[in-house]
Amino acid sequence: MKAEVIWLVALLFLGVAASGCIGGTGTETQAPSTEVQLTGDFTKDVIEIGKVLEANGINEVKFSAWGSGDPNSVMRVYGIVEAARRINRIWEENGINVRIVITETHYVASFQDAYKDYLSKQPLGQAGDFFVNSYAFLPTLAEEGYILDITDYAYAYKGLIDDFYPSLIEASKYKGRLYGLPQDTEARPLYVRKDVAEKIGLDVNSLPEKVKNGEFTWSDVYYWAKKAKESGAAEWGLIHRKGSAHPDLIQFIFAFGGKLYDEETGKLVVDVPAVYKWLYVEWKFAQDGLLPKDIMSWDWAKQIHPTIVEGRTLFDIGGTWYWTEWQTKQYYHGRGLKPEEVKDWFAYTLFPAGEKGLKPVTLSQPFVWMINSKAGQQNPKYDELKDVYHKLAFLILVKASDPDINAIHSVISAHLPVRKEAAKLIKDEKWLNNLKNLNLDLDQEVKENIKDIVKATVNPINAQFLADVSYMLEYTHFAPAHPKYPALADIFKEAVDKVLRGEMTPKEAVDYIIQKVQADPELAQNVEIVGEIPENWTFP
Amino acid sequence: MRDVETRPRKYEWAIILAVFFASLPLILGFSLLILSSFSTDMVTNLDLKSLHFTIENWINVFQGRLAITGGIRTNILRITLNTFIVALGVAGIVTLVSTMAGYSLSRIDFRGRKHLMVLLLLLHAFPGVALIVGVYLLYRLTFPQSPEMVRFYSFFYVVLARGALEIPMSVWLMKGFFDTVPWEFEWSGIIDGASRIKVWWKIMLPLVKPGILAVALFAFLAGWQDIIYVRTFLIDQTLATFIEANIEAEYSHMPLIAAAGTLYLVPTIIFFITAQQLLLQGYSGGIKG
Numbered sequence: 001m002k003a004e005v006i007w008l009v010a011l012l013f014l015g016v017a018a019s020g021c022i023g024g025t026g027t028e029t030q031a032p033s034t035e036v037q038l039t040g041d042f043t044k045d046v047i048e049i050g051k052v053l054e055a056n057g058i059n060e061v062k063f064s065a066w067g068s069g070d071p072n073s074v075m076r077v078y079g080i081v082e083a084a085r086r087i088n089r090i091w092e093e094n095g096i097n098v099r100i101v102i103t104e105t106h107y108v109a110s111f112q113d114a115y116k117d118y119l120s121k122q123p124l125g126q127a128g129d130f131f132v133n134s135y136a137f138l139p140t141l142a143e144e145g146y147i148l149d150i151t152d153y154a155y156a157y158k159g160l161i162d163d164f165y166p167s168l169i170e171a172s173k174y175k176g177r178l179y180g181l182p183q184d185t186e187a188r189p190l191y192v193r194k195d196v197a198e199k200i201g202l203d204v205n206s207l208p209e210k211v212k213n214g215e216f217t218w219s220d221v222y223y224w225a226k227k228a229k230e231s232g233a234a235e236w237g238l239i240h241r242k243g244s245a246h247p248d249l250i251q252f253i254f255a256f257g258g259k260l261y262d263e264e265t266g267k268l269v270v271d272v273p274a275v276y277k278w279l280y281v282e283w284k285f286a287q288d289g290l291l292p293k294d295i296m297s298w299d300w301a302k303q304i305h306p307t308i309v310e311g312r313t314l315f316d317i318g319g320t321w322y323w324t325e326w327q328t329k330q331y332y333h334g335r336g337l338k339p340e341e342v343k344d345w346f347a348y349t350l351f352p353a354g355e356k357g358l359k360p361v362t363l364s365q366p367f368v369w370m371i372n373s374k375a376g377q378q379n380p381k382y383d384e385l386k387d388v389y390h391k392l393a394f395l396i397l398v399k400a401s402d403p404d405i406n407a408i409h410s411v412i413s414a415h416l417p418v419r420k421e422a423a424k425l426i427k428d429e430k431w432l433n434n435l436k437n438l439n440l441d442l443d444q445e446v447k448e449n450i451k452d453i454v455k456a457t458v459n460p461i462n463a464q465f466l467a468d469v470s471y472m473l474e475y476t477h478f479a480p481a482h483p484k485y486p487a488l489a490d491i492f493k494e495a496v497d498k499v500l501r502g503e504m505t506p507k508e509a510v511d512y513i514i515q516k517v518q519a520d521p522e523l524a525q526n527v528e529i530v531g532e533i534p535e536n537w538t539f540p
Numbered sequence: 541m542r543d544v545e546t547r548p549r550k551y552e553w554a555i556i557l558a559v560f561f562a563s564l565p566l567i568l569g570f571s572l573l574i575l576s577s578f579s580t581d582m583v584t585n586l587d588l589k590s591l592h593f594t595i596e597n598w599i600n601v602f603q604g605r606l607a608i609t610g611g612i613r614t615n616i617l618r619i620t621l622n623t624f625i626v627a628l629g630v631a632g633i634v635t636l637v638s639t640m641a642g643y644s645l646s647r648i649d650f651r652g653r654k655h656l657m658v659l660l661l662l663l664h665a666f667p668g669v670a671l672i673v674g675v676y677l678l679y680r681l682t683f684p685q686s687p688e689m690v691r692f693y694s695f696f697y698v699v700l701a702r703g704a705l706e707i708p709m710s711v712w713l714m715k716g717f718f719d720t721v722p723w724e725f726e727w728s729g730i731i732d733g734a735s736r737i738k739v740w741w742k743i744m745l746p747l748v749k750p751g752i753l754a755v756a757l758f759a760f761l762a763g764w765q766d767i768i769y770v771r772t773f774l775i776d777q778t779l780a781t782f783i784e785a786n787i788e789a790e791y792s793h794m795p796l797i798a799a800a801g802t803l804y805l806v807p808t809i810i811f812f813i814t815a816q817q818l819l820l821q822g823y824s825g826g827i828k829g
Contacts, residue, residue: 070791074612107612108785109792120676120772124683126690301582301794302590329793330580334592449612 032056034384036391040156042398046087049392050096056385059097061392062378064104066128068114069367070321072328072453075409076132076183076367077105078446083399085443087392100396103378104128111367122146122372129375129393132183135171135368136481142174148371151178153394160398163419165473171481172368180368181397184406184415187362187472188248189348190221191308191316197347199233200224200314204347211349211360218255218281218354219540221315225290228314237290239307240317242298247363247479247489248317249496252278254361254477256354261480262528268482270517272510272531275492277354279506280539283499296497305331311345323465324414324457339461348468350475362472365479366418369397408435411463412453416470423470426463484526491516507533570805576798597799605796614782620803622695623764623778627807629699630763634706635756639748641707642714643740647726657715664708669768675701679773694775702769706762710755717751718744757815761808779804 032055036048053061063084067076084100091098106128108114115137121127123146131147141147154161161169161178168182190211197204202224210216225237241248253260258274261267285291298304305325308316309332316322323346326337337345350360376382376389399405403421410417410426417423425431434440436458438447479485494516495509504512510533517523568586575583577597581590604614644650645657679701684693721744729739745752767780777785783800786792 071793077612105612110785110787113785117771121775124680124690126694126775299584302584334580 034388036388038153038156038391038394040159042395043090045156045391046090046395047094047096049388049395050091050094050098052388053098053385053392054096056381058380058385059099061098061100061376061389062103063100063129063376063393063396064106064378065102065130065132066104066106066114066118067132068108068111070325070413071109072321072324072413072457073184073409073415074107074449074453075405075412076369077107077130078443078449079183079369079400079405079409080130080396081105082405082443082446083396083402086399086402087396100392118146119144122374125374125377127372127374129372130396131370131372132367133370135180135182135366136479136485138172138179138368138370139174139481140483141370142177142179145373147179148373148375148390148393149177149179150181150371150394150397153391154178157398160401163421164401165418165420167364167473167476167478168366168418171364171366171478174481180370181401182418183367183369183401184409184413185364185366185418185473185476186320186415187364187469187476188251188317188319188351189362189469189472190351191318191322192347192349193234193308193311193314193316194345194347195311196228196234196314197224200227200231202227202314207347208349211352214353214356214359216349217352217356217358218252221352222281222285222290222540225285225314226288229288229290234312234314236292236307236313238285238315238317239291239304239313240295241304241319242296243493247365248319249278249282250479250489250492251317251351251361251363251477252281252354254363255351255358257358260485261482265528266482268480268484268488268527270488270513270527270529272514272529273534273537274354274531275513276506276510276533277537277539279495279499279509280537281354282496283502283506283509284539286500287502291500293500293502296493296500301329301331305329309337309345317351320416320466320469321414324412324462327462328453328456336456339459343461343465348465350472360475362476363479364416364473364476367415369400371397404431404440407431408440408450410466411435412450412457414457414462414466416466416473423467427467429460432458432460432463482526484523487520487523488517488527573798573805574802576795577802578799579795582794582798597793597796600793600796601799601803614777616782616800616803619777619779619782622774622776623780624807625695626698626702626766626770626774626778627760627763629695630703630706630766631756631760633699633703634710634759634762635752637703637707638710638714638755639745639752640740641711642716643718643744645711645715646718648736657712660708660711664712668702668705671705672768672772675769676772691775694773698766698769698774699763701773702763702766703759706759710759713755714748714751717748721747753815757811760811764807 033052034056036045036052038045053059063080065077065080067073069076081102084102088099108117111133114131115133118127118131118133118141122144127146138147142149164182165185168185169178172178172180172182192202192204192207194204207216221238228234229237250260253271253274256274256277258271259269260271262269282291286293292298295304305322307313308318308322309326323342326332326342327339328336330336332341350362353360371390371393375393376386379385379389382389401419403417403419403425406417406419406422407425409415410422411432417426435454438451438454479489491513495504495513498504498512499506499509514529517527517529572583575588575591578593578595579590580592580594580596583591602616604616604619645653679697682697684690725743725747726739729743730736734742765780766778767784770778771781771784774781779800783797783804786800787797
């Protein structure tokens with residue numbers, strides 16, 4: 001018995017010693033970690049990711065950035081380039097031998113085309129790792145699983161998320177999950193020609209306040225437009241944009257207290273009373289010769305913009321970006337306007353309330369930075385390090401949202417900043433001066449590519465304009481991010497064209513919209529028709 | 541000797557005038573496009589007041605700039621090269637397949653020949669757009685896993701897919717050309733001991749040169765102007781997709797797009813001018829035996 005006990009104890013010791021040896025060798029051959037936890041401390045997180053990548057033998061991480069929009073909005077992709085440089089610098093300063101290379105900066109003018117391109121190339125793994133586009137496409141991309149759900153990553157960066165305007169963060173969500181970070185937004189003011197207004201006695205200084213209080217409504221717009229036309233002060237009373245892709249005109253629906261989307265049912269809405277009033281206003285303006293009957297087919301560069309900048313209209317419904325577009329494009333007798341001219345010639349207000357008792361509005365179409373759900377796949381060990389690559393992509397977005405990068409984009413493209421910190425920066429004269437001289441800590445490639453835009457657009461007048469219109473975001477509405485909205489918008493466009501040309505009365509046009517919706521089974525399923533044409537409603 | 545003897549000369553001017561007026565919209569359209577490319581504003585009507593001469597648009601196009609200010613520079617030479625690769629690839633594959641298939645259908649009697657010919661006609665009737673879903677599926681199935689190969693493969697695939705659309709009609713065209721070659725030419729070769737392939741290569745092909753040129757030219761133009769296949773499958777841009785992607789009227793500086801459009805026209809014009817005579821021979825469908 002004693003011998004057995006001695007054997008057992010000896011075996012136990014042997015076992016312990018052996019397991020110790022096994023453990024010892026295990027420590028020496030342990031595989032490098034492939035996981036990182038985001039803490040919210042940006043530098044710490046970047047260093048941690050760098051270390052994991054380095055330990056896994058990765059010294060270069062490749063990403064591509066796709067963007068689209070007007071030519072001045074190049075920071076939509078260069079923001080990514082700059083963010084990558086800033087992260088590289090952190091790694092360099094901390095002796096981490098990893099760097100990010102932005103392999104492709106793909107930028108096209110048409111954001112719809114860019115979206116289609118992304119749709120067809122993403123399943124094949126050829127779409128950009130970063131994709132900036134209208135929030136309107138976000139639900140479809142999220143539904144398809146083409147973009148990354150960053151909700152969990154964003155928890156660690158609550159401070160940053162809270163600095164974005166809340167409505168814009170909401171626009172970056174789908175079914176309660178966050179799929180991107182806002183990149184820019186805009187408002188659509190009602191521009192007023194000061195010289196024409198002066199001729200007819202319209203006080204433009206008090207106008208923004210009156211509009212804000214709902215005292216100046218579309219009936220007043222009609223009154224003054226008519227006065228401008230009849231007195232010969234202007235050829236037209238009002239000019240507006242055209243086409244269904246431009247959601248300016250649906251502001252009328254919101255201004256008349258209507259809605260376009262039902263949160264509860266998830267369906268689009270044809271709000272009959274509001275749509276009728278919108279069409280009636282358009283019809284009345286056009287029939288009285290205050291708005292061109294054929295404006296929906298006018299040419300942007302040869303008709304719409306020259307009519308505005310040459311002072312041939314009292315009012316214009318446009319976007320904030322018009323402010324710099326008029327300076328960089330040759331719409332005024334073959335030249336662009338000087339910043340001083342734009343300031344001296346144009347006043348701007350919110351889009352007035354439809355009628356007394358209602359509120360003024362504006363409309364935004366925020367652009368959102370999204371991450372491809374396959375981001376980083378062109379890099380080695382993608383399957384093992386997928387999570388690390390995705391978190392790094394998120395951190396690039398965090399960096400690209402730095403206030404200065406966002407503020408540069410705002411100033412040079414006349415879009416509104418999406419962060420409160422960026423909004424503060426554009427009011428800072430010293431910073432603005434540094435931007436004008438490109439005396440900022442920016443990537444050389446970025447500097448080279450924005451220098452002529454900076455030269456043309458950076459000045460205190462433009463910055464002041466942006467600061468002045470920022471308040472409009474508090475009144476903003478969004479076009480519905482619904483896959484069938486473009487089809488409905490096309491029908492609205494046809495109806496507007498028909499009432500402007502006098503081919504239909506507003507009532508007939510409303511019936512036309514309803515019939516067209518009901519004739520398309522998919523639209524009929526996705527659209528609710530709400531309310532009746534208001535009897536006894538008069539305008540102005 | 542005149543080619544058409546039956547036509548009275550007195551109507552010649554009437555016909556020329558009629559052809560001129562019929563093609564006037566095209567001539568005007570292209571002229572305005574070319575004029576606009578040298579102007580600060582688009583020249584969109586016959587009133588030439590908006591023509592303010594400048595070569596800035598062309599400079600910007602060659603620098604790959606899309607706007608007067610701003611924009612990301614695009615490598616336009618690379619884009620032009622991509623367009624050439626696709627166009628020449630399509631021309632090559634279509635010419636090779638259709639000269640061989642056309643010869644077989646013209647000269648060799650095999651089982652199912654007639655059915656094959658009918659099928660080819662039927663295939664030609666299918667528009668490329670209708671096939672794109674299936675072609676896309678095939679692309680996904682054959683897609684290489686290695687990211688380095690993707691760019692190369694996308695060129696390869698576009699050339700094959702676009703070429704496949706052109707092949708049915710080209711085979712018919714080539715068959716027509718081979719049909720016009722008298723059998724005696726071939727027999728003499730075969731009697732002398734040449735193989736079928738040798739006869740095809742040494743005797744038949746030189747006799748149908750205008751046909752080959754016509755097929756190659758049309759295939760080249762099909763590849764040059766293709767937009768939907770290129771846009772769906774090719775990773776890189778071609779001139780067609782470059783112009784399309786930047787034509788959004790509100791943002792774009794249209795005279796610059798006009799310059800890109802004119803650049804896009806140049807190879808077509810050069811080809812037609814240089815190959816005109818051979819093409820006419822091809823259309824008259826004959827060889828001089």
